[in-house]
Amino acid sequence: MIYVMSDLHGEYDKYTAMLKKIGFSDEDDLYILGDVVDRGKKPVEILRDMSLRHNVFPIMGNHDKMAIDVLDWLLTEVTDETVERNLTREEMYRLAIWRMNGAQTTLDEFSAIPAEERRALLDYMKEFAPYEVVEAGGRTFILVHAGLGHFRRERPLDDYSLDELAFMRFDYDRECFGGDIYIVTGHTPTLTITGEPEIYRSGNNICIDCGAVFACGRLACLRLDDMKEFYID
Helix, strand or coil: CEEEECCCCCCHHHHHHHHHHCCCCCCCEEEECCCCCCCCCCHHHHHHHHHCCCCEEEECCHHHHHHHHHHHHHHHHCCCCCCCCCCCHHHHHHHHHHHHCCCHHHHHHHHCCCHHHHHHHHHHHHCCECCEEEEECCEEEEECCCCCCCCCCCCCHHHCCHHHHHCCCCCCCCCCCCCCEEEEECCCCHHHCCCCCCCEEECCEEECCCCCCCCCCCEEEEECCCCEEEEEC
16 A cells, blocks of 8 residues: 655654554555654654655655755754854854744754764655655556646656745645646645645645644545545544
8 A cells, every 4th residue: 555644743653653553564655745854852753763664755845955954064063052153144044944943853853863873864864855756546646745836737847946846835726737647745734724634635636734743733644545544633
């Protein structure tokens, strides 16, 4: 079976509970549509688990990219005492923006692990794919964190920038491909679309970010083979 989750945001306990709920095994595949880190308490624990599984395929989210951009140069001095020493104006700006978006839990966990593991996890994050195309249940699924920014039907997927794929909000009212081609995204909490922590479908557009890190949200998982939905409160 092929499963999709998104926007874990450090919610390790919900992540592991979901793996148990769906009975995830070595025979299954799991795609995670970005935003593994930030906000929640245990982003490093999730990264550790993901990196040890051959059948978990991560896709780059905007929070993951912000973390990589800062940790790449901050890695050797990621402590509260040193994070603001000798930073350029651009580095200060990137750090400030990241902190405004929930970076502290990621900084705290990275500062608490050995330098060798920090580097290994950062290298793992750098390998997150910009998108994936998956066939399941007679359908084609384009899996991406935020959507296809500046969409044009004739535009090749490889032509989209990471900003268009991981940062730009998707217009769920726009039918992009139709037929048996579906776009599955995270990034925009369904709470802001319908007010409910449930997977949102609009034509062939599917949003699965149900706000796992928020008090009124849930972690959602979609099984692509039969479109069955799973939730962890």
